[in-house]
Amino acid sequence: METENQKFYLTKNGLEELKKEYNVLKSIRMQKTKGEAPNIWESEDLNPDYLSFREDLDLLETRLTELENVLKNSEIIKKPHGEEASKINLGAIVSVEVHGDTDEFVMVGTLEANPALGKISNQSPVGRALMGHRAGDEVIVSSPIKTCYKIKKVKYS
Amino acid sequence: MSSFIDFFHEVGKLKDTAGRGWILIGAENPASVTDHSFRMAIMAWFLGKKKKNINFEKAIKMALVHDLCELHAENLTPYDHGHLPKDKKDWPAAFDKLPRFSKSKKLENFLKKEKKEKKALLKITANMPGDLKKEIISLWQDYSKGSSREARFVRQINRLETLLQAFEYGKESECRPFNSWWIGSEEQIDDPVLIECMLQIAEKFYHDGKISKKKTKRKRTLKKK
Numbered sequence: 273m274e275t276e277n278q279k280f281y282l283t284k285n286g287l288e289e290l291k292k293e294y295n296v297l298k299s300i301r302m303q304k305t306k307g308e309a310p311n312i313w314e315s316e317d318l319n320p321d322y323l324s325f326r327e328d329l330d331l332l333e334t335r336l337t338e339l340e341n342v343l344k345n346s347e348i349i350k351k352p353h354g355e356e357a358s359k360i361n362l363g364a365i366v367s368v369e370v371h372g373d374t375d376e377f378v379m380v381g382t383l384e385a386n387p388a389l390g391k392i393s394n395q396s397p398v399g400r401a402l403m404g405h406r407a408g409d410e411v412i413v414s415s416p417i418k419t420c421y422k423i424k425k426v427k428y429s
Numbered sequence: 430m431s432s433f434i435d436f437f438h439e440v441g442k443l444k445d446t447a448g449r450g451w452i453l454i455g456a457e458n459p460a461s462v463t464d465h466s467f468r469m470a471i472m473a474w475f476l477g478k479k480k481k482n483i484n485f486e487k488a489i490k491m492a493l494v495h496d497l498c499e500l501h502a503e504n505l506t507p508y509d510h511g512h513l514p515k516d517k518k519d520w521p522a523a524f525d526k527l528p529r530f531s532k533s534k535k536l537e538n539f540l541k542k543e544k545k546e547k548k549a550l551l552k553i554t555a556n557m558p559g560d561l562k563k564e565i566i567s568l569w570q571d572y573s574k575g576s577s578r579e580a581r582f583v584r585q586i587n588r589l590e591t592l593l594q595a596f597e598y599g600k601e602s603e604c605r606p607f608n609s610w611w612i613g614s615e616e617q618i619d620d621p622v623l624i625e626c627m628l629q630i631a632e633k634f635y636h637d638g639k640i641s642k643k644k645t646k647r648k649r650t651l652k653k654k
Contacts, residue, residue: 331567334484338577370612373529382619386575388539390532393619416631417611 280346281362281381281394287348290383294339301332342383349381351428358406360426362394366402367425374424379403432556439500439553449504450591453513454524454607456598462496462504469495469590473583479622480582488579491568492586498569501549502542510538524607527616543573585618589627596634 282290349363360366364379377392379402385393392399401413402421411421443462451459469492477483512528514520530538550569554562571580595610611631618624 335577370529371526373526375529376532382581385581385617385619387613387617388535390535392616395619395621396617397615397624399616399619413615415615415628416635417608419608419612419615 278345280342280383281349282346282384283349283363283378283380286380286384287343287346290339290342290346294336294343297332297336297339301329301336304329304332357428358426360402360405360423363428365427365429366423368402369422369424370419377402432558436553436557440497442500443496446499446504448591448594449509450506451594451598453506453508453520454598460594462499465590465594466493466496468593469583469586472586472590476586476622476626477582480620482578483582484579487568487577488583490564491572491579491583494565494568495572495583495587497553497565498546498549501552502545505542507538510534521607524609527609527612546573582620582623585620585623588614588617589623589630592627593630596630600634 351357351363352359352361360379362379362381366377366379368375368377375390377390379394379399380391382393382395385391385396392402394400394403397415398413398421401411402423405411405423405426407423407426409423411423413419413421443466446462447459448462448465470489473488473492474485477485477488507528507530508523510528510530512523514523546569550566554565557565571577572583575581575584592610592614595607614627618627
């Protein structure tokens, strides 16, 4: 979870999406200050994500400040080379077997984590336990229930 | 005022809407959506105080509205996506495993859920004054996407509250907490304050692989004033 001025590790796509959001919100603020109705407001269907920023300036400013902090302190996750490329680190796509079922995770920083989409935070108990391991390793996470993650494959895109 | 009363009446129905997961595991008195959201709001407040930069008001409101959509959107668990064995006898074993899906299925489930919930929320807030409608939708969207730090915090509290409830069921009945709740929490929770809370819940309720069995039967009763 983030604190002020901490480093945010983001995938290239994750960073691009945040930059896009930041630019859209900045244009909303600019047009709001000029008293114009931004084009982005014209259809709620087209831009539902920005619906909430239509009239709530506080919300807009809070989000802009948050994004500024993230963008200022962000670092793109780099693809490792050599020996390191076989180990689980940020950005790794990891195939695992858990209780006989296969699953695939992408190891991400806290900002991009979304387990429902298979994006596991490197700061979660499972993320922490898997970091640094490689294919063939069996990682047991036990606090208090023992769960064995058999690492099948580690790759980077 | 009339639209508020209609809204309050509708929201009240969540008091009788039991959490789907609790029905599946056969809990005697399954907690309702309201029970869950109320305790989440309390947890967001108290645990949020341990964080430096959490906007409590936003986090509490988010906890209160995050499941409003369940008035009209079907509440589905991951097991409902093809992971419920036909024979009920096999359900306990299934609940000890977290359902696993392919990358495309995860995305499909996520988008389907988001679409259904948004449609439900627009229906629920249709007659609300514009500012409140926007605030509710904005809080839900933020929560759903995990955009703000409050949203990421409250999403994890959602998981933590469910974990606590699962342990409580284990304490009050033969309905043990299934391992999937724990595994899911370990994959989802990454906030240090919430990880600490998660471990303390385990310490309090789970000793040497067994649930602490000091019975605290929970029943909905009328209290005389």
